[in-house]
Amino acid sequence: VQNLWPQSSYGLKREDDYRQQLGNVALKAIPLAMRQNNSYLARRFFEEAFKVYPEQALYTYIEPLRTFAQEKELRRILLLSHYLKPISKLNPELVSVKDSPCKRRLMVGEGGFQFTLALIRKHETTHPNLASAITATEFRSPLPQEKQRIETLNALGVAVLHGVDATKIGTYFDKRFRRIHWNCPYSSNLKDVPSYQGKLEQFFISGSQLQKKGDRIHVTLRKSPEDAFEKNSHNPVLIAATGANYRLFRKRRINRKRYPKYQPTKSESGDVLFGFHYREFVFEKVCQGSAKLLDGAGYKRRAEKLCNPKIKPYTVGVNSQDPNWLYYDCSTDEDSSDYYESDEEEMEIDAKLDDGLEPFKRTRFEFQDRIGKRARDRL
Ligand SMILES: C[S@@+](CC[C@H](N)C(=O)[O-])C[C@H]1O[C@@H](n2cnc3c(N)ncnc32)[C@H](O)[C@@H]1O
Incomplete structure (x- = not known):
């Protein structure tokens, strides 16, 4: 060969x-x-x-x-x-195997719950128990146009909750969630970036309280960290994950091909977000505890130390104009399904x-x- x-x-x-x-x-x-x-x-x-x-x-x-x-x-x-x-x-x-139980999943900041429904629809033939393993939540009140989708989800067996603050999930729930998802956690308003940073850090720290070593947090972001908006969203995720001792485990495409019925939406209005080039960053919990580091150099060192190249090789890139602006430099992975409770972490x-x-x-x-x-x- x-x-x-x-x-x-x-x-x-x-x-x-x-x-x-x-x-x-x-x-x-x-x-x-x-x-x-x-x-x-x-x-x-x-x-x-x-x-x-x-x-x-x-x-x-x-x-x-x-x-x-x-x-x-x-x-x-x-x-x-x-x-x-x-x-x-x-x-x-x-x-x-199709009737095996599925891993418990917590979805936060789900907006109109399009993603939860698209996930269930995609896997309904192969994983009929997926819906009942999902708790899907959103911070704001439901919009009138979302009511029907919420009813559908309830009928499928999803626990749908409103008023759940992603930064406090560790205090709301007392059971383990092996998977936690937040798709497009940012606001579409660039001025909100400083509060977004703090929000993500609290989300990872709080989510970590519901997880054990090897459990995962999925965060979906727009694709390339090349324009200002995207840099503003990638850097905080890297800082938040690293500070809470999570390493990058996978980076996957999220697009119409993978989830034909999912289109990310805007925070307040629920309107569709422009474009459809997204990446799902999957983080794996390495150990308990969290730390705030002094500067970009500290986070870069820590993130690279957390990396296990046999699981997912990556380096941390530094923006040429701002040494505190970091991003994961790595390839994109293929999709894989590990929804059954019994599926172990095959990459390990x-x-x-x-x-x-x-x-x-x-x-x-x-x-x-x-x-x-x-x-x-x-x-
Ligand atoms: C850009 S939208 C994405 C919505 C949805 N995840 C999607 O992909 O279509 C961001 C979502 O995060 C929610 N959000 C903002 N702050 C939050 C918080 N502290 N806790 C939970 N959700 C929050 C917003 O209400 C909004 O629904």
Whole structure:
């Protein structure tokens, strides 16, 4: 496989050619890695091939998973294949797990609850118990146009609550939530940035009281930290997560393809927010406790120390005009489903199996450096 792997994008006319080559080699490498009993490598090759040839990659990966009886991974991939081409009849191999309980989820600042409903709708065939594992909350009172959606959610089994301040969730609830979500926590008004910073810090500290090590907080932000608005939203999230001892665990796309029925909305009016290029930052709790650090350099050091490169490699970028303006410099990950209560943190298991991957990783990062930050984000 190493001989086949294209060494760099140098000499190839277009980035697309290089990606296609990677996809071709990765497709061939999946069964080889499986035969060598290296499931970690097989999964990595699958992910690479899936980006270019999704259907072929699924087909190539599913068969050896069946042959080698890798049930959990098979289930994950069958779910992925179901989401790629939703059909009303569930694959018989998924039927036995679909009634398992789901992880308890707390959604805060949900506005008109579009996201909660889109999440449930997307997974309703595969995870019929998801709705009853969700507590969905919002700070302000419901708007008239939201009433029907709230009734639908109640009927599905979601606990919908208003008047819940995300900065005080640790005092409202007394049960563990393995997942907490806040999508687009900012106000659309740039003047609100200082209070937004404090709000996010309190949200992470308070949320941490409801979580154990390994539990996660999801925050969705607009995509690129390139204009003033976006820098204003990325930096506070990094500071808040780092101060509460959470590390970046995943960065995923949130778009119409992933959640066809979700469109982020504005705070007060509930009107649709402009554009649809969002990233979901998933943070993992590393340990209890929180600390306020002196300056950007302190937060950068702490955030990089919290990073586990085997789980999610990242560095912390510093804005050239302001050393206190920080952002995560990292690639974007594929979606994955771990909604069942019984799903363990698969990447940690993978990290323990991490062998034979160094040449693969090196080539990939060299490639990423070469094509620069914009292309890296698209990957
Ligand atoms: C930009 S909107 C996003 C709404 C929704 N999450 C979405 O993605 O469509 C920000 C939301 O955060 C809510 N919010 C603001 N401060 C809050 C707080 N302290 N606690 C909980 N929610 C808050 C607002 O009421 C508003 O619904």
